[in-house]
Amino acid sequence: MPEATAFSIDLPASRRAGRLRAAARLLTLAAAVACGLAALLAPSTFRIGAALASVVAVVLAFLPGPAAAARRLAVDADGTIRAGADRADLPAVVRYFGRHLVCLETAGRLLAVWPDSMTRADWRRLMVACRWQRRLPADGRQTPSGLRTK
16 A cells, blocks of 8 residues: 555445434324324325425435445555545545544545445444544644644
8 A cells, every 4th residue: 555545445335224214214204194194184284394394304305315425435654634536635634534434535525434335443433534634724824744743
């Protein structure tokens, strides 16, 4: 592996995210059916409005989402996290990281990274990179690396 990159991986689609998306869609559909049934059994302005709003929510839930923000993830030797569609070339900022999800921001887009989209060793490396990420100064210049910044 080159010295400039600590590790680089391809990000396949997460099965866990797909299951959560399917569960959310099913819950939205159930809520729409309940609102529609309530509006049919006892019509009122509020129930009809709720039924219409829930139908709009179902339509929005079943629309295809945007393409994946990144298909490649890399952590440089200096600790910089990068994500991109073809090559991992855009610097990413960690917005949230926990045991089961990492949320990165690249060029104004959020990228959710799930642990089932990579090996356990790579997930641990990503956790370390998130925990000890190097923050760029406000003026945008690169800070010099030393023993305490790695």
